[in-house]
Amino acid sequence: MSQAKISKIETGSVIPAPADVDVLARALHADDAEVFRLVMLAESRRNRVQELPPGRTDAAIWQVEIAQLEAAASTFRVFQPAVVSGLLQASEYARTVLARVQSTVMDPPVEPDRAVAEAVSGRMRRQEVLTDRNKEFRFVMPETLLRFQLGRADVMPAQLNRLREVARPDNVEREATCDIEPLLDRYRRHYLALAAAQG
Structure with a gap:
């Protein structure tokens, strides 16, 4: 050693x-x-369940610390009622979440846009852990989480597509209290109506 x-x-x-x-x-x-x-x-x-110590001031460093915990884990059981779990987030959804976290919970960075971009990049790198077939993942999320539009109109359809993609490997189980397809259709219609109204 x-x-x-x-x-x-x-x-x-x-x-x-x-x-x-x-x-x-x-x-x-x-x-x-x-x-x-x-x-x-x-x-x-x-x-055991791991909690991060309080006082984090940089969302990018936070991603590195979480990645270390995830690398050491063999089984993931995630219930996240407020936002889609970081391991399942599409990049724009992650950007929206991390920008809010950075601006409301953490000390303001000198360059907020760069800090959020680095945090999003770190979160996307964390998702590589999902490809490890020796790890087991189970994500549970409430229907209300998937119905709530976070950010711009195009964020949720991309997020729902990401959830659909991520549930394909045998070691990843995604359980929502509703079917994603009708929601995806609803967001597509809403987005198309919004685009038509703006165009």
């Missing part, structure tokens, strides 16, 4: 895997019972 990794574990910037705990405990001459206890603690820590 590298010194850099040990330093990250010591400072708490990385959560050690149970295998890392085993290696470190044995290197420190812990007896088998203590090694077992420490490995079980590490395992239980990795399996």
Whole structure:
């Protein structure tokens, strides 16, 4: 194990895997019972619900921290009643959400547009975890979430298409309390009517 990794574990910037705990405990001459206890603690820590510490000031850094937690997880159970989960967001939906988060929850950055663009890019990179067939995902969202238009008129149809795409792999289960197709038709009609009225 590298010194850099040990330093990250010591400072708490990385959560050690149970295998890392085993290696470190044995290197420190812990007896088998203590090694077992420490490995079980590490395992239980990795399996619990994780909350991010308060005081985040940069949505892009937030995405990196969440990605580290997601990389270590093997099973995802997500219920998000307010917005579509970040792992399922289309880029424009993510931009709308992260711009609001950046402007209302976090300290204002020097360059807000750049900060939001970096956060969106980080969120899109996080979605690569969905391709890992060794991980299992289950997302549950209420119907009201899918009916609420967030941002411009073209944001929700793209988001609904993204939800449809993401449910294709065997390791991803998306469950909404309604069928997406009628909603997508409704947003298409609304968007076409809006475009006709503006054009």
